[in-house]
Amino acid sequence: MKKTLNYLFLSIGLMTSSISYGQLQNGSTAPNFTLTDINGTTHTLYDYLDDGKTVYIDFFACHCPFCWNYHNTHALSDLYDTYGPGTVSNDVFVFAIELDPNNGTNEFYGISGTTQGNWVAGTNYPQINPEGAARNAIISDYAVNFYPLIYAICPDRTITEIGTKNVSQLYAHVSTCDNTSLGINEEEQQSFQVNQSESGISIQSDMDLSHSNASLMLTDIQGKQLVKKSFAANSEQIDIKELSKGIYFIQVTSGNQILFSQKIQL
Structure with a gap:
């Protein structure tokens, strides 16, 4: 019961704290990070930006019902599968970063703990579960005060809080990015x-x-x-x-x- 209440208080605290504390200012520079996903692959944000990709980051928690509802729209999965690596456009990348300190790999797979279900099934983009100092740093750097928090980052490293949009609305942001940052001479x-x-x-x-x-x-x-x-x-x-x-x-x-x-x- 105590663990369940801790999850509840954490969720409420993160959601209500967004009233007092804003997210990163739109147009500001996204901080770089190097993190390892749940499959053991390491990713550096600026590598993808320097490759000309617009990067979308979904900050979420496995126990969060609002996150689960948006996850089940498949907007980010469809965005990645349609415009990500291996596609014709190949100009998009997506990360999901889980930030609850009590959640581990089992929660991603819906096996145990307080989780909404299997977050991995049908998801091709990297999912990351930072811990300790790495988790604290990413929360601070990206001003994460509620779930889900969705950012879009242009190749020139400018960031926008884009929110829980559908695929068309998400991808439309790519056209707002400066072409000179796409690796084009x-x-x-x-x-x-x-x-x-x-x-x-x-x-x-x-x-x-x-x-x-x-x-x-x-x-x-x-x-x-x-x-x-x-x-x-x-x-x-x-x-x-x-x-x-x-x-x-x-x-x-x-x-x-x-x-x-x-x-x-x-």
Whole structure:
């Protein structure tokens, strides 16, 4: 009974303390961390940001019913599976960080203790259970005062408290990040020009791409690839007559390198 009450008081304390203490200020710099997930893999935040990924962090507790409800929307799992490593866009990463000092691996798997269920089943992104000084540091660095607390961090390391959004709303944040922080050479980015008409989009480059094996890709806001074609000359066209109004993304790549990236509105 005492252990159950401790969980209850901790949850209430974390949730109510958010009234008095704010989270990290939107636009501030996210602190770096190096933590090991429950499968023994070590992750350093800035490595993913430097690789051009927008990183989402879910601070939660296994016993927290509000966290469990959001977990079961599968928004973060779907975000990771659709836009994370191995996908066409490959511009997103997700962490879940459990911060209750009483919870261990059993609680992640819903085996014992005070837990809402099996948090691991169907979850492909890393789940982390920091302990001791590491746990205290991450709580302090990220001003965690309630669960669940969801942050989005752009590749330029600026942080935003994004909240419990759906997949489309979560991924839309990627387009707000500065393209120059995506590992794109600024000179190369500026060498491309985009001209848009009612029927099509023209992309021109000052660079000679004839021997670069460059590709041009158009995706929608969901990350669905609509067009992929060779960019072998200095100019390419994309037909947009059949596209619905909305937000789309253009990328020119050469191998694993992004030469140009731009959001467009139809």
